[in-house]
Amino acid sequence: RFELTRMVVELAQLVPGGVGSASGALDLADALGRFFDGLQIEEASVAGGLAELVAGELAEHWEVSRAFLEQALILWPGRLEDLGVVDVSERRVRLLRRLAEAWTTAPPKGVLVAAGSTGTAPATRALLIAIASAPQGAVVLPGLDIGLDEKAWGKADVQHPQGALKRLLDAGRVTRAQVQTWPASEGEQPHERWRRRIVNEALRPAEETADWLHVIGRLKEEREDAVAEGLRGLSLVSARTEEEAATTAALLLREALETPERT
Secondary structure (H helix, E strand, O other), X not given: XXXXXXXXXXXXXXXXXXXXXXXXXXXXXXXXXXXXXHHHHHOOOOOOOHHHHOOOHHHHHHHHHHHHHHHHHHHHXXXXXXXXXXXXXXXXXXXXXXXXXXXXXXXXXXXXXXXXXXXXXXXXXXHHHHHHHXXXXXXXXXXXXXXXXXXXXXXXXXXXXXXXXXXXXXXXXXXXXXOOOOHHHHHOOHHHHHHHHHHHHHOOOHHHOOOXXXXXXXXXXXXXXHHHHHHOOOOOOOOOOHHHHHHHHHHHHHHXXXXXXXX
């Protein structure tokens, strides 16, 4: 953090608005560190400059701090080399890649399970694919939406809750139909099943919500009171601001934690 702060001060003339104080330099160093982490975790190439990372209107915002960031990207690797160290995020990516390669070449013979990861980062995705391909390997996916129709599934992009799982399955050349349901999930209560269906429908990609009335109709064909059953036990809170919504959620979580037998 202090090494990054020193570099920020050295490049102060390139910082839009300058660096007015030590705390300002520390804050900018933290932001720069997160930027480096993001590039390393996503294994994003910046060989052609930062302009290629974004398109359209966002590119104009990049231009404001582009000179500073590109100089930082040149200086930081050299400083790490002088110190004889590597960034934590970069090290983690290299280890995950090495492990994925080793397990792909010589898969472990015993039981191998990865549970709860969506494989958001490319290196993690590669490791999950290697685990799934092992003789006794299994990857347990959290909340894969089996019921989302194919057209909506095809529109699940990076911003969509199912986006990471879609990229993982695509990379592993696996279809949703090939994913088995976790046995314990099959014993869920009716209202839990319909709750999940309704929440998943609410999280459809925006451009695929035009036929919601038809979706509701199909749900009612499966069960007349499907919507009512799915909404049973839910409350509606109309928050005026994001902060108010966050406070409400925190209080509800705290209440659940302090109530015996609740999760």
